Amino acid sequence: MNFKKYLQENVVYLDGGMGTLLQANGLKPGELPELWNITHPDVITKIHTDYFNAGSNVVCTNTFGANSLKFDDKQLEDIIMSAVFNAKNATTKSDGSQEKFVALDIGPTGKLLKPLGDLDFEDAVSVFAKTVKLGVKYGVDLVIIETMNDSYETKAALLAVKENCDLPVIVSNAYGADGKLMTGATPAAMVALLEGMGADAIGANCSLGPKQLRVVAEELLKNASIPVILKPNAGLPKSVDGKTVFDITIDEFADELADIIKLGVRVAGGCCGTTPNYIKALTEKTKSFSPVALCDKNLTVVSSYTHAVKFDKSPILIGERINPTGKKRFKQALIENDIDYILTEGVNQQEKGVHILDVNVGLPDIDETAMLKSAVCELQAIIDLPLQIDTADITAMETALRRYNGKAMINSVNGKKESMEAIFPLVKKYGGVVVALTLDENGIPTTANERVVIAKNILATASEYGIDKKDIVFDTLAMTISADSSAARATLDALHTIKTQLGCHTSLGVSNVSFGLPNRDAVNSTFFAMALSNGLSAAIMNPYSAEMMKTYYTFNALNNLDENCANYIAHADDFATTVQATTPVKAELNCSSDLQHAIIKGFKDKAAELTKQLLANTKPLDIVNGDIIPALNTVGIGFENKTVYLPQLLMSAEAAKSAFEVIKSSVTTDNSKSDKATIIIATVHGDIHDIGKNIVKLLLQNYGFNVIDLGKDVTADTIAQNAIKHKANIVCLSALMTTTVPAMQETIDLIKEKAPHCKTIVGGAVLTQEYADKIGADKYAKDAMEAVRYAEEIIAR
Amino acid sequence: MNNIIIKTYPAPPINKKEVLRYAGGGNDDNTLKLLEECIKEISNALTYKVCYCELSSKTNKDICDFDIFQVKSQNLATNLKDCNKVIVMGATVGITLDRLIAKYSRISPAKALILQALGAERIEALCDTFCEDIKKSLKITLKPRFSAGYGDLPLDTQNSIFTLLNLPKNIGLTLNDSMLMSPSKSVTAFIGIQEV
Structure with missing residues (x-):
């Protein structure tokens, strides 16, 4: 029988532990179990056969760590070929009469993905793809991805399966005692991600016993519309006389798991410490159970790498601030590739309480695909909110969705045939909740009814792609009432009909309604209230309002x-403080020396506020030269004399930066732009530590240098190319480990060859003057201030 | 012998003085306030996990023979001279701290610095807690922890330690191509056992 069909109608029994049994057969710690497929095929086949005899429907091939990071191509093929052969052999050797399947087992690579580790997402997909292709070649019935403790790696593995075969695929994660994956995802977040991408079953295995995993199973059952897997350990390990034993008996294991099957788990087995006897007890105890029917939970949900956001009664706020439209400072940040500015917008909106961040980085003169990819990757590295990918560029959309660590909101599709043909396949492949605009080839209809007709057409087309209406959120298009006084009414009526009659969730870009009017906030917020009363589920809005x-x-x-x-x-x-802040503050204080004081003391907000006041009657350049730089010098000299410590130096630098930020956003002409030197800064290839680099960057920026930050783990080639492209005066290189110093040397050599005009400054925990001399650096800076002083010296020359 | 054990500890008390020392000094009100802020932020973010295994140990000149694998290092051999047994351990306080450090290094380097220092103090405190626990429960004394990269002990010894302890699966600790560990606040080490 076909596995998918069997899964729909039955409780499926998986096998139990493999490692424990191999150790009992003589596998040494540190020995690679996958090689036993070749060296001990009889042992492996016997274990599989014992599981089938115990009642397992599925045995997992002994290929947990069989991937191209651990084995070369030839070895990998031999391992997978033998592993599949051993498992298939067991299906005929076993005398069990149940349905039997062989699953290609895929475990984690053992590497952490970027940005926290060094394995690139696409490289991870390629690693898994190799294993998948071999499993398919040797004829497995399905694929099981298991024991994954990171959502991003799980996505890479599932994507590799989906792109390389049509086999059923079930996915199981390793949850910790806190009910989350090691990298933070909740069960609900994993359901959103994996169900969205088309997994056939999802669940939990390893790390804990059935008792501890019960909560996880309940969470999965609450959220998943597809079958749920539970494959726990034989309880919790404890050490008795130097041996690891598990703390529950076979009967307790089977009883616990039987209870959970009654709750609705449809795929059950055991992990570490379990043996064929556990599976036998389990199948015997539950053979009379009829499987709990699957039901569509009908949830509209997006997720980040940590949590899911559900569309429900309480409205969802989607922050609109990561968008260059009408924002000069944001455009400038995009042109200068100033990702930190974008990240700060993200963090600030999160602090204001938004649930999702809209990400739009489209500008005519930039490479939107590259920029969007970089913005998505950087945002999801530090902010745990789901993202709404907002672009009209299909290539950029796909690139961003592919890299996104979760189930994204997709902005947007519309009723045009061309739009649906481009967007729906992406929704199907990567998962996502798509915002559907009620417009089509004839433009935006003026009446509500016509917009509802378009919505119905979009729903019908989506279903042809296998996309359910729960994954579509309609935007009935807020238009400005300054051009057409009936505009708001049409939007609200369409919204109401779609919510109540089509049963779909809705979203609006609220701020559009007031375009061209004075005091827009008043119009926006009243319209927002009206829309909420008419069934608005989510609003793209300004959380600073x-x-x-x-x-x-x-x-x-x-x-x-x-x-x-x-x-x-x-x-x-x-709300009260905001009202107060709008009343004018009397500038009776001596703002100038106050600003210096605020910077020296490291008061960020105060420094920004005082700069704002000063700008009323002081030229920006005078503030910089009269207050900010003198304050920084005071702190810098203090640091050099060891009366000020590093944390204080940094707090002052941050306060200065916030003052600069105020100046930057107030200056309309480009004369704020620094005519000081251009400096390139990077952590060298192979090294992923960047805190020291970021400290140096901040201080250089404070002193007015035009700093281009290339990030961490940057190749010599990239650094040299940028040095040429930006006509850099100085390149600053950071390395933390002795192993990455050669990469630093290589970079310096290349710069000397390609950009001889460039001076090099090196720093980092491992460096000394001696090292710096050896690798030919122009300057060794023991700390950030020394780098600043040297840079100033170079400019003075 | 040869049995791999995983332990999770409660958070050891924080030594603030030590954190400030790692951060480069300073105990003014602003720095202390920032430190308190950071301590609050990490309070539920860290895990304290250790995975270890006891091996037999023989040394011959600069060869340390642990039966399952061998390491060439004069310094480690000297360290383990009188020991018949050694503990090989990996410890980590988890990946969430790395995310916080990454976040603040983009928006507040001062906070990133303190978090970095706090992480260094936390992982050392975890290792100390582990050693105390082992000493008490096994009634032995331990030699100082000795890690790959100390003296002449090659960094790529990490490969052997990671394979032996299966650290990615057991405690979520991974090794990258440059032998750096993720999570970054992690330690692996050999600890010589001296029977009392």
């Missing part, structure tokens, strides 16, 4: 969505 946030908290409080009005009360003070 106190009016909008007021509406949000008040709406929840008034709609029984905020128990004891707790959230409203917690934020009521924010």
